[in-house]
Amino acid sequence: MKIVSLETHFVAVPPPHLGGMYWIFVKLKTACGIEGVGEIYSATFHPKAMAHIIEDVFGRYLQDHDPHHVERFFREAYSSGFTQRPDLTMMGVVSGLEMACWDIIGKAADKPVYELLGGLVNERLRSYTYLYPKNAAGEYDYDNVDLAAECAVQNADRGFTAVKFDPAGPYTAYSGHQLSLDVLERCETFCKRIREAVGNRCDLLFGTHGQMVPSSAIRLAQRLEKYDPLWFEEPVPPGQEEAMAQVSRHTSIPIAAGERLTTKYEFFKLLQAGAASILQLNVARCGGLLEGKKIAALAEVYYAQIAPHLYNGPIGAAASIQLAACTPNFLIQESIGTWDGFHAEILKTPIQWEDGYIVPSKAPGLGVELNMDVVRAHSPYTGERLHLQMASRPADVRDSSPAKG
Secondary structure, eight states, rough: OOOOOOOOOOEETTOTTTTTTTEEEEEEEEETEEEEEEEEOOOOOHHHHOOOOOOOOHHTTTTSSOTEEEEEHHHHHHTTOOOOOHHHHHHHHHHHHHHHHHHHHHHHTSHHHHHHHOOOSSEEEEEEEEEBOOTSSSSSSSOHHHHHHHHHHHHHTOOEEEEOOOOOOOOOOTBBBOOOHHHHHHHHHHHHHHHHHHHSSSSSEEEEESOOOOHHHHHHHHHGGGGSSSSSOSSSOOOHHHHOOOHHHSSSSOOETTTTOHHHHHHHHHHHTTSSSOOOOOTTTTTTTHHHHHHHHHHHTTTTOOOOOSSSSSSHHHHHHHHHOOOTTTTOOOESSTSSSSSTTTHHHHHOEEEEEOOOOSSSBTSBBOOOOHHTOOOOOOOOSOSSSSSSSSOTTTTOOOOOO
16 A cells, blocks of 8 residues: 555635634545545644645655555654754644544554554543633623633533633733733632632633743742642743743642643653643644654653643544544543534534533544535635734733733
């Protein structure tokens, strides 16, 4: 069996752009006619640049090769250009192409991928969602704590047992910074009101994305401990594990991190430092399914858990579900709502979600198929914004606006 062709689709996500501004889907085809789909989570460069990068990686390391040989593909791409070190953009490309290989492997074996990566462990996957509160005009309003509490109750009523929110804005290219007293108070108020609204029906997942320096994160954590969040997410910027470990040592709240990390090597440093006990690997960025399985195994040695990150499209979600289904130290999977809206429209059969849980598909491969009519109708992406982006100015103590990506 060998791979003979590649298709790449840059899909524009319609407003309100849940899951990012665009999704990058790849489709591989073998000489014997089996097709596999994958998704690349790439936020660093615009699709105009990524198109050439994806073609280059495919041509050098995958074309005319057997899709079963994922270890060979990973090692050659990881070492590309005499590097042999984690490279976020390269690993994003590898992740999408590698999961497409697994889709082919599963279809050839007539098995879901999770059966080929250790076998089914979790028949249902606990899931959580961000809060997306809407005001009377139908617009998303992340400032209003009353709306956030109301939205949390609505999600609890739907069956979610955990909800995430991030009131510690703004994201800026100049983070980490000290949060102002106004922002510290707003964060505590959000935790207090949401906890009062949902009681013990839901865990609170306090999301931050590297906004703080360690001392500020510790100040915030001390305010939040009384509301017993399940986690405090990425309190300081990625890249300096000891800084995050400093926060971890000063709070009883578990630290979750990893959405911006890639490969087993970066996650090992996080675990070794004692910086996080919940790893938020993104399967469409970390190096793919096999690399994700290795990261989960490293976490298992440290008695840490995985909570796969997902802020992209449904192909990456399907791969993440396959990994979670066969991982004994799985904690919870990020969902984007209940996988309705555009995430459902672009698939022939939507991801199955029931009463707070994702039900892994029993279909071969990744268990999903793209609706190519919908893909073509929303391709290519013609905007200029990246998948996500940060504010270009330093945080101002008088700017207490919530975090926006």
